[in-house]
Amino acid sequence: MQLAKFKNINALLATATCSLFSNTVLATPLMNASDNSDIHNDNSWKIDTALMYYAETDRVSALEGIIAAKKDFGEEHILSGKLVFDTLTGASASGAVPQKTPQTYTRPSGKAQYRTPSNTTPLDDTFRDTRLQFNVQWSQPISEQDKISTGIQLSREYDYQSIAVNGGYTRELNQKNTAIFTGLSFAFDTLAPEGGRPVPLSAMVVDNTEGISGDNNISFKDAFEATRQQGGENTRNTVDLMFGVTQVINRRWIMQLNYGYSQVDGYLTDPFKVVSVVNDQGDALNQLHENRPSERTKHNIYWQNKAHFDEAVFDLSYRYSFDDWKISSHAIESKLRWPLTSSTYIQPSIRYYQQDAAEFYTPFITDDQPIPEYASADYRIGKLTTMTFGAKYLQELENNHSWGVRMEYYIQTPKNAGFEAVGQLQDLELYEEVKAFVVQFNYSF
Numbered sequence: 100m101q102l103a104k105f106k107n108i109n110a111l112l113a114t115a116t117c118s119l120f121s122n123t124v125l126a127t128p129l130m131n132a133s134d135n136s137d138i139h140n141d142n143s144w145k146i147d148t149a150l151m152y153y154a155e156t157d158r159v160s161a162l163e164g165i166i167a168a169k170k171d172f173g174e175e176h177i178l179s180g181k182l183v184f185d186t187l188t189g190a191s192a193s194g195a196v197p198q199k200t201p202q203t204y205t206r207p208s209g210k211a212q213y214r215t216p217s218n219t220t221p222l223d224d225t226f227r228d229t230r231l232q233f234n235v236q237w238s239q240p241i242s243e244q245d246k247i248s249t250g251i252q253l254s255r256e257y258d259y260q261s262i263a264v265n266g267g268y269t270r271e272l273n274q275k276n277t278a279i280f281t282g283l284s285f286a287f288d289t290l291a292p293e294g295g296r297p298v299p300l301s302a303m304v305v306d307n308t309e310g311i312s313g314d315n316n317i318s319f320k321d322a323f324e325a326t327r328q329q330g331g332e333n334t335r336n337t338v339d340l341m342f343g344v345t346q347v348i349n350r351r352w353i354m355q356l357n358y359g360y361s362q363v364d365g366y367l368t369d370p371f372k373v374v375s376v377v378n379d380q381g382d383a384l385n386q387l388h389e390n391r392p393s394e395r396t397k398h399n400i401y402w403q404n405k406a407h408f409d410e411a412v413f414d415l416s417y418r419y420s421f422d423d424w425k426i427s428s429h430a431i432e433s434k435l436r437w438p439l440t441s442s443t444y445i446q447p448s449i450r451y452y453q454q455d456a457a458e459f460y461t462p463f464i465t466d467d468q469p470i471p472e473y474a475s476a477d478y479r480i481g482k483l484t485t486m487t488f489g490a491k492y493l494q495e496l497e498n499n500h501s502w503g504v505r506m507e508y509y510i511q512t513p514k515n516a517g518f519e520a521v522g523q524l525q526d527l528e529l530y531e532e533v534k535a536f537v538v539q540f541n542y543s544f
Contacts, residue, residue, distance in 0.1 A: 145169045145499075151539040158533065159189035159226060175246070176239045183232040190222035194372040194476035195386050196463050197221065197527045202383065205305050207371045208294040209323040212306060220531045223371065230256045234263075244271050252286075261288045263337075276347040286337040292370040295327035299390035300470055302326070303373055326388065335365030343401075351407045361397040374476040375463045381522025384466055389475040391459065397422040412436040425458040426480060442495040448507075450487040456480065456516040462529050465521060478530065482516040485509065489537070500544045507537040 146168050153161040163185035171177050193204065195215075202215045206225055215221040236250035246269045254261040263286035271278050304326055306319040343357035373386040399420040406413045414434040421427040432450040439445055457480040459473035489507035496502065513530035520529060 143170070145543070147541065147543045149539055149541045151537065153535060153537050155189070155533055155535040157190065158222065159187055159191060161185055161187045174240070176237075178235070178237055180233070180235040183230070186229045188227050190224040191226040191371070192478065192531075193221045193223050193386075194374055194389065194478075195221040196375040196377065196381075196383060196476075196524060196529060198381075198383055199523050199527070203305055204373075204386065205303055205323070206294075207292065209304075209320070210294075218527060220528070228257050230254060238267075245269070246271075258291050258293055259288065261286055263287070278345040280341075280343050280345070282339075282341045284337075284339040286339070288335040288337070288365070289332060290335065290366055290370075291332040294370075296330075296333060296366070296368075296370050297388035298326050298328055299368065300374075300387045300474065303386040303388065333366035335363065335367065337364075338362045353405050355401075355403040357399075357401040359397075359399045359401070361395075361399075363395045363397070365393060367391045367393060367395060369475070369477060372475060372477045374461065374474050376466055377463050377521060377524065378466050379521055381520070381524035381527075387464070387470070387474070389477065390473050391475055392424065392473055395422055395424055410438055424480070426455060428452065428454040444493055446491040446493075448487075448489045448491070450485075450489075452485040452487075454481075454483050456482040460516060462515075462518055463524070478513040481530075482514040483511060484514065485511045493541075498544075501542070503541040505537070505539040505541070509535040509537065511535075 146166070148167075149163075149165040151161075151163045151165075153159075153163070163183065165181065165183050167179070167181040169177065169179040195202070195204065197215075197218060197220050200217050202221060203212055204215065204221060204223070205212050206223065213223060213225070232252065232254040234250060234252035236248060238246060238248035240246045248265075248267045248269075250265050252261070252263040252265075254263075263284055265282060265284035267280060267282035269278055269280040304319065304322045306316055338361065340360045341357055343355065345353065345355045347353050368389060368391045370388070372389045374389055375383045376385050376387060377383050397420065399418060401416065401418045403414070403416040412435070414432075414436070416430075416432050418430040419428070420430075430450065430452045432448065434446055434448040436444050436446040457475065459471065459475060460477070460481045461471075461474055462476050462481070464470065464474060487507055487509045489505060491503060491505040493501055493503035511533040513532070515530060520527075
């Protein structure tokens with residue numbers, strides 16, 4: 100159950116490193132005089148640690164631990180690395196529509212079934228995964244104005260593994276008040292989903308033989324295997340490219356502008372998601388395994404401003420993204436770091452995100468229409484908005500040590516992208532809101 104596919108969870112997991120230094124070449128060199136995680140006056144190792152807990156209401160929960168290390172060997176020859184370990188458990192929406200009667204579904208492994216109560220969003224409660232990720236980065240100047248960096252990242256999950264390499268180049272101009280940069284990354288992923296890869300848009304097989312299920316039912320097993328593609332493993336390759344500029348406007352204001360390009364090829368379908376086929380009464384006749392295109396090209400533009408006032412530091416950013424799946428999104432985030440004492444600060448934050456649906460997204464398929472080439476009922480690629488409210492507290496200690504805590508409340512609201520509900524679906528909640536709470540503890544030394 101690849102964690103990389105859970106975008107809303109991953110976005111919040113990624114923020115667990117927001118108080119840690121960045122180790123990826125595609126993170127731009129935005130100077131930040133107020134970030135004490137970058138202040139270290141000797142050549143010893145700088146260690147940052149974080150422990151984060153994420154919980155959705157009645158759905159997925161996650162626990163993540165991070166250890167990051169950084170050392171300057173002199174003359175800006177810097178080695179950094181990060182180790183991430185996280186586990187996810189709970190229930191995940193399958194994509195099937197709710198019904199006014201209980202429904203039975205086959206688990207992705209084909210070895211068991213689960214039953215969803217009436218008037219309830221179908222959730223597969225077997226969502227389990229553990230990820231171990233490690234990356235290392237080296238950066239150094241090659242001249243008075245030029246710097247390069249390179250790195251590698253390894254990630255392993257139960258049914259997914261990834262290796263990525265990157266490189267970057269930065270040139271400083273205008274008495275180091277301007278920095279232009281470019282970065283390139285290649286990722287190579289291997290996927291082996293439990294139960295195998297479903298045949299695109301094949302119907303889910305449900306065992307209706309009372310008292311016999313899974314491997315004990317030969318006819319069911321044969322029917323299930325018929326919905327699986329030969330060879331349970333598949334690959335996905337990603338190329339990411341970034342260009343950007345960072346500009347010091349004056350002694351209090353710094354600005355950054357990036358353009359990012361991403362090309363993904365390979366197996367992009369979620370093997371655990373389905374699409375319901377319904378009649379004109381809204382009754383679910385069967386469930387089809389989803390199918391997505393095998394290519395995706397993404398673009399994003401990112402603009403960030405940091406302003407340092409007499410006491411506070413204000414951070415405002417905007418990101419616009421679009422791709423050839425017709426998903427476009429806007430994200431606005433603001434933070435205000437306010438000192439409480441000479442050694443403590445609090446930083447409230449707010450983030451708004453809005454997304455349009457993919458062109459092949461559909462909450463269901465009616466039985467009087469032809470089956471499309473591509474279809475997914477995954478709300479994460481549908482129309483939605485999210486709001487995130489948070490606050491961070493940090494206290495500096497002696498000997499460059501510090502500790503902090505961050506809390507966030509996250510609300511994701513799926514929207515109707517223009518589909519007319521039929522029959523009983525008019526009385527059921529097709530776009531259920533998802534709420535989550537995040538708490539994170541940090542210690543740096």
